[in-house]
Amino acid sequence: MVIRKHFAEVELEKVDMEGATGTSIRWLIAKKDGAENFAMRMFELEKDAHTPEHVHEWEHEVFVLEGSGVLATEDGDFSLNPNDFAFVPDMRLHQFRNTGDGVFKFLCVVPIKE
Protein backbone atom coordinates (compact mmCIF):
# COMPACT_ATOMS: atom_id res chain seq x y z
CA MET A 1 0.00 0.00 0.00
CA VAL A 2 1.00 3.57 -0.63
CA ILE A 3 1.89 5.39 2.61
CA ARG A 4 1.76 9.16 3.19
CA LYS A 5 2.44 10.65 6.62
CA HIS A 6 3.89 13.72 8.31
CA PHE A 7 7.20 12.89 9.98
CA ALA A 8 5.79 13.80 13.40
CA GLU A 9 3.37 10.86 13.12
CA VAL A 10 6.34 8.52 13.46
CA GLU A 11 7.72 7.79 16.92
CA LEU A 12 10.91 9.59 17.94
CA GLU A 13 13.17 6.95 19.52
CA LYS A 14 16.30 7.59 21.56
CA VAL A 15 19.45 6.14 19.97
CA ASP A 16 20.97 4.06 22.73
CA MET A 17 24.41 3.34 21.30
CA GLU A 18 27.82 3.66 22.88
CA GLY A 19 29.31 6.96 21.77
CA ALA A 20 25.96 8.59 20.95
CA THR A 21 24.72 11.59 22.96
CA GLY A 22 21.40 13.40 22.56
CA THR A 23 20.55 11.54 19.36
CA SER A 24 17.06 10.41 18.35
CA ILE A 25 15.72 8.69 15.26
CA ARG A 26 12.43 8.23 13.44
CA TRP A 27 12.20 5.26 11.08
CA LEU A 28 10.03 6.97 8.46
CA ILE A 29 10.03 4.16 5.88
CA ALA A 30 11.36 0.74 6.84
CA LYS A 31 10.89 -2.96 6.33
CA LYS A 32 7.67 -2.90 8.40
CA ASP A 33 6.18 -0.60 5.75
CA GLY A 34 7.02 -2.93 2.87
CA ALA A 35 10.37 -1.37 1.94
CA GLU A 36 12.69 -4.11 0.75
CA ASN A 37 15.78 -2.30 -0.50
CA PHE A 38 16.42 0.80 1.62
CA ALA A 39 15.07 2.62 4.66
CA MET A 40 14.51 6.35 5.18
CA ARG A 41 15.25 7.60 8.70
CA MET A 42 15.18 11.10 10.21
CA PHE A 43 17.77 11.97 12.86
CA GLU A 44 17.47 14.69 15.45
CA LEU A 45 20.54 15.74 17.41
CA GLU A 46 20.15 18.03 20.40
CA LYS A 47 22.49 20.98 20.92
CA ASP A 48 26.07 19.69 21.41
CA ALA A 49 25.01 16.11 20.61
CA HIS A 50 26.82 13.66 18.35
CA THR A 51 26.40 10.22 16.85
CA PRO A 52 29.01 7.52 17.50
CA GLU A 53 32.31 7.80 15.66
CA HIS A 54 32.06 4.47 13.86
CA VAL A 55 32.48 2.47 10.72
CA HIS A 56 30.16 -0.11 9.16
CA GLU A 57 29.54 -2.08 6.00
CA TRP A 58 26.67 0.06 4.71
CA GLU A 59 26.53 3.48 3.11
CA HIS A 60 24.61 6.61 4.13
CA GLU A 61 22.78 9.03 1.86
CA VAL A 62 22.03 12.16 3.86
CA PHE A 63 19.96 15.32 3.29
CA VAL A 64 20.04 18.14 5.84
CA LEU A 65 16.70 19.63 6.88
CA GLU A 66 17.37 21.92 9.84
CA GLY A 67 20.18 23.31 12.00
CA SER A 68 23.87 23.00 11.40
CA GLY A 69 26.49 20.42 12.07
CA VAL A 70 29.62 18.69 10.97
CA LEU A 71 30.17 15.36 9.29
CA ALA A 72 33.60 14.28 10.56
CA THR A 73 35.18 11.55 8.42
CA GLU A 74 38.50 10.02 7.55
CA ASP A 75 38.20 11.94 4.25
CA GLY A 76 37.93 15.24 6.15
CA ASP A 77 35.35 17.25 8.06
CA PHE A 78 32.40 18.71 6.18
CA SER A 79 30.01 21.39 7.43
CA LEU A 80 26.36 20.51 6.97
CA ASN A 81 23.56 23.03 6.61
CA PRO A 82 19.98 22.85 5.29
CA ASN A 83 19.82 21.81 1.62
CA ASP A 84 23.24 20.15 1.79
CA PHE A 85 23.44 16.45 1.06
CA ALA A 86 26.20 13.92 1.76
CA PHE A 87 27.23 10.45 0.68
CA VAL A 88 29.23 8.33 3.12
CA PRO A 89 30.40 5.12 1.38
CA ASP A 90 30.58 1.86 3.28
CA MET A 91 33.60 1.27 5.56
CA ARG A 92 34.32 4.98 6.10
CA LEU A 93 34.82 6.18 9.67
CA HIS A 94 32.27 8.95 10.30
CA GLN A 95 30.48 10.96 12.97
CA PHE A 96 27.70 13.58 12.88
CA ARG A 97 27.98 16.46 15.37
CA ASN A 98 25.53 19.26 16.10
CA THR A 99 27.51 22.53 16.03
CA GLY A 100 24.53 24.90 16.07
CA ASP A 101 22.32 26.40 18.75
CA GLY A 102 19.21 24.39 17.95
CA VAL A 103 18.27 20.91 16.82
CA PHE A 104 20.26 19.43 13.93
CA LYS A 105 17.92 17.39 11.75
CA PHE A 106 18.70 15.30 8.68
CA LEU A 107 17.42 12.41 6.63
CA CYS A 108 19.69 9.36 6.40
CA VAL A 109 18.90 6.55 3.96
CA VAL A 110 20.49 3.13 4.45
CA PRO A 111 20.25 -0.18 2.61
CA ILE A 112 18.14 -3.03 3.96
CA LYS A 113 20.30 -6.12 3.73
CA GLU A 114 18.34 -8.75 5.64
Added chain:
Amino acid sequence: MVIRKHFAEVELEKVDMEGATGTSIRWLIAKKDGAENFAMRMFELEKDAHTPEHVHEWEHEVFVLEGSGVLATEDGDFSLNPNDFAFVPDMRLHQFRNTGDGVFKFLCVVPIKE
Protein backbone atom coordinates in the same frame (compact mmCIF):
# COMPACT_ATOMS: atom_id res chain seq x y z
CA MET B 1 35.13 9.18 -1.11
CA VAL B 2 32.75 11.08 1.13
CA ILE B 3 30.76 13.68 -0.84
CA ARG B 4 29.13 16.82 0.58
CA LYS B 5 27.44 19.37 -1.66
CA HIS B 6 24.60 21.87 -1.72
CA PHE B 7 21.80 20.63 -3.98
CA ALA B 8 22.21 23.66 -6.27
CA GLU B 9 25.70 22.41 -7.20
CA VAL B 10 24.02 19.53 -9.06
CA GLU B 11 22.69 20.14 -12.56
CA LEU B 12 18.93 20.60 -12.93
CA GLU B 13 17.87 18.45 -15.89
CA LYS B 14 14.54 18.61 -17.71
CA VAL B 15 12.60 15.34 -17.48
CA ASP B 16 11.80 14.52 -21.10
CA MET B 17 9.24 11.74 -20.68
CA GLU B 18 5.87 11.29 -22.30
CA GLY B 19 3.24 12.52 -19.86
CA ALA B 20 5.61 14.78 -17.91
CA THR B 21 5.14 18.56 -17.95
CA GLY B 22 7.33 21.18 -16.27
CA THR B 23 9.32 18.54 -14.39
CA SER B 24 13.05 18.71 -13.65
CA ILE B 25 15.40 16.46 -11.72
CA ARG B 26 18.75 16.64 -9.97
CA TRP B 27 20.55 13.33 -9.43
CA LEU B 28 22.07 14.24 -6.05
CA ILE B 29 23.64 10.84 -5.29
CA ALA B 30 23.83 8.22 -8.01
CA LYS B 31 25.94 5.41 -9.41
CA LYS B 32 28.51 7.92 -10.72
CA ASP B 33 29.16 8.93 -7.09
CA GLY B 34 29.80 5.38 -5.93
CA ALA B 35 26.27 4.59 -4.78
CA GLU B 36 25.56 0.94 -5.46
CA ASN B 37 22.17 0.30 -3.85
CA PHE B 38 19.97 3.38 -4.18
CA ALA B 39 19.98 6.87 -5.68
CA MET B 40 18.77 10.15 -4.16
CA ARG B 41 17.13 12.52 -6.60
CA MET B 42 15.46 15.92 -6.12
CA PHE B 43 12.43 16.77 -8.26
CA GLU B 44 11.18 20.25 -9.05
CA LEU B 45 7.73 20.66 -10.59
CA GLU B 46 6.70 24.05 -11.92
CA LYS B 47 3.26 25.48 -11.17
CA ASP B 48 0.57 23.20 -12.70
CA ALA B 49 3.20 20.60 -13.69
CA HIS B 50 2.95 16.85 -13.24
CA THR B 51 5.02 13.71 -13.65
CA PRO B 52 3.80 10.90 -15.93
CA GLU B 53 0.98 8.72 -14.62
CA HIS B 54 2.89 5.45 -14.75
CA VAL B 55 3.79 2.17 -13.15
CA HIS B 56 7.20 0.49 -12.83
CA GLU B 57 9.02 -2.29 -11.05
CA TRP B 58 10.78 -0.11 -8.50
CA GLU B 59 9.61 1.69 -5.39
CA HIS B 60 9.81 5.37 -4.41
CA GLU B 61 10.68 6.83 -1.01
CA VAL B 62 9.72 10.48 -1.04
CA PHE B 63 10.23 13.44 1.31
CA VAL B 64 8.60 16.79 0.55
CA LEU B 65 10.78 19.90 0.85
CA GLU B 66 8.81 22.80 -0.60
CA GLY B 67 5.42 23.70 -2.07
CA SER B 68 2.36 21.54 -2.20
CA GLY B 69 1.08 18.81 -4.43
CA VAL B 70 -0.82 15.59 -4.77
CA LEU B 71 0.37 12.03 -5.10
CA ALA B 72 -2.36 10.36 -7.15
CA THR B 73 -2.28 6.57 -6.93
CA GLU B 74 -4.46 3.54 -7.39
CA ASP B 75 -4.64 3.41 -3.57
CA GLY B 76 -6.07 6.95 -3.47
CA ASP B 77 -4.92 10.54 -3.75
CA PHE B 78 -2.69 11.97 -1.02
CA SER B 79 -1.90 15.64 -0.44
CA LEU B 80 1.81 16.36 -0.01
CA ASN B 81 3.23 19.27 1.93
CA PRO B 82 6.66 20.02 3.43
CA ASN B 83 7.73 17.47 6.04
CA ASP B 84 5.39 14.82 4.63
CA PHE B 85 6.94 11.62 3.33
CA ALA B 86 5.51 8.89 1.10
CA PHE B 87 6.25 5.32 0.14
CA VAL B 88 5.10 4.10 -3.27
CA PRO B 89 5.68 0.33 -3.57
CA ASP B 90 6.71 -1.21 -6.87
CA MET B 91 3.99 -1.80 -9.50
CA ARG B 92 1.65 0.90 -8.16
CA LEU B 93 0.21 3.38 -10.67
CA HIS B 94 1.19 6.87 -9.47
CA GLN B 95 1.58 10.50 -10.49
CA PHE B 96 2.89 13.61 -8.72
CA ARG B 97 1.06 16.90 -9.41
CA ASN B 98 1.92 20.42 -8.31
CA THR B 99 -1.26 21.94 -6.86
CA GLY B 100 0.35 25.03 -5.31
CA ASP B 101 1.30 28.48 -6.56
CA GLY B 102 5.06 27.94 -6.48
CA VAL B 103 7.55 25.20 -7.18
CA PHE B 104 6.80 21.76 -5.72
CA LYS B 105 10.06 20.17 -4.59
CA PHE B 106 10.68 16.74 -3.14
CA LEU B 107 13.34 14.10 -2.69
CA CYS B 108 12.70 10.72 -4.33
CA VAL B 109 14.95 7.75 -3.57
CA VAL B 110 14.97 4.76 -5.93
CA PRO B 111 16.87 1.48 -6.01
CA ILE B 112 19.83 0.98 -8.34
CA LYS B 113 19.28 -2.38 -10.00
CA GLU B 114 21.95 -2.45 -12.71
